[in-house]
Amino acid sequence: MSSKTNNDEFKITGHNALGHKKFTNLDLIYASILGIIGGIISSLIPFGLLIKVWYPLTGGTQLVSGHHVIWASIVYGITKKKRTIFITMLSKGLLEFLLGDAWGLIIIGVNLIEALFLALGFFLMEKIGEGETKLGWGIVGGMGNFFQAPFFWILNQRWFLHWTLWTLAFIFAFISGVLIVGLLGRTVKNSLIKAGVPTTF
Amino acid sequence: MEKRNFNIFVACMIIGMTVFWLSVYSFTILDVDPLQNIKNIFEGDDSIVVTIKGNVVEEFELSLSDIKSDQYLQVIDEEFHIVNAIGREYDVTYSGVSLWSILDIENLLNPDSLTFLFIGGDGYYAETSLPLSLAENNTDQIILAYEQDGQPIFFEGPVVSVVDHDLIPDKANTHYLVKYLKTILIQ
Numbered sequence: 001m002s003s004k005t006n007n008d009e010f011k012i013t014g015h016n017a018l019g020h021k022k023f024t025n026l027d028l029i030y031a032s033i034l035g036i037i038g039g040i041i042s043s044l045i046p047f048g049l050l051i052k053v054w055y056p057l058t059g060g061t062q063l064v065s066g067h068h069v070i071w072a073s074i075v076y077g078i079t080k081k082k083r084t085i086f087i088t089m090l091s092k093g094l095l096e097f098l099l100g101d102a103w104g105l106i107i108i109g110v111n112l113i114e115a116l117f118l119a120l121g122f123f124l125m126e127k128i129g130e131g132e133t134k135l136g137w138g139i140v141g142g143m144g145n146f147f148q149a150p151f152f153w154i155l156n157q158r159w160f161l162h163w164t165l166w167t168l169a170f171i172f173a174f175i176s177g178v179l180i181v182g183l184l185g186r187t188v189k190n191s192l193i194k195a196g197v198p199t200t201f
Numbered sequence: 202m203e204k205r206n207f208n209i210f211v212a213c214m215i216i217g218m219t220v221f222w223l224s225v226y227s228f229t230i231l232d233v234d235p236l237q238n239i240k241n242i243f244e245g246d247d248s249i250v251v252t253i254k255g256n257v258v259e260e261f262e263l264s265l266s267d268i269k270s271d272q273y274l275q276v277i278d279e280e281f282h283i284v285n286a287i288g289r290e291y292d293v294t295y296s297g298v299s300l301w302s303i304l305d306i307e308n309l310l311n312p313d314s315l316t317f318l319f320i321g322g323d324g325y326y327a328e329t330s331l332p333l334s335l336a337e338n339n340t341d342q343i344i345l346a347y348e349q350d351g352q353p354i355f356f357e358g359p360v361v362s363v364v365d366h367d368l369i370p371d372k373a374n375t376h377y378l379v380k381y382l383k384t385i386l387i388q
Contacts, residue, residue: 057228
């Protein structure tokens, strides 16, 4: 461990498990903790109210929908294993299901597909050299969060609503992904590493 | 400015302008008051929350205190069967006023009035219009609810339309559960 206290520099925290096929205990602990936090917050805290007061259009609450997925981007940032994204989102989905989500078992599938898109996004961004940049994380976050909006609206069969509401909801889901999942997730990840939280890569 | 940053800036501007103009268009075409929810927080029970209009004798406005008044049939702590779009079923207890009792007591309907449509203050509207005969024959199963599980509907209200699933067994009645209810359009 580094003895530096300057918050502008990253501490050396890695356990050097990058490339290892097996999960480390820390990987599983991080995925479980973040998944449980995410499950509780997604189920019990109506973040949409933050939006509804000043932006009353239906679908506007998608602007904060990124909080459902941010946990998966944080866990990837400190483990650099795409499989931990799936463990995190599976834990979160299970908890949401157990806490009585209106979508029943489907909510677990939704979480796993969000994980898939997030992992795919990280894979693509790393391929083009944007794996650690704000732009890269923003696009990944947008990809990870975008999927759930059309999925839920189609599942909810809201065909009868005006097309502008559909379009805005999808754009908001993407923006929320960029800002919350991507940029905020990256900032939280960096802060955790600076604070000395051990990474596993 | 680096070309990369400039491109990011241009992309943000395009998305921002798209959201702005789509929002303006939505607020206008769907007749949504952008300040409605803020007004609901600060205004009391006497402000107008629901308007009945369309094919009616006279446009009629209701405040929350009107809706709660005993001049109309009040349905108190009644359990409603709810089925959502994926078929998940559950029961919710609502208190509210019978829609038909308002239409009937205030003599609002024209002889050729046939259907009603719930419209929310957030641009959401019910899937389809429902026949007025449904409300007439089931006075306590189509209500304008102001309480859920004994508590005022604060965040999604103050008034929500509720139609029991027994009346529309082949549809998801969550599509008729219109939050922030603002208008009842008689056709």
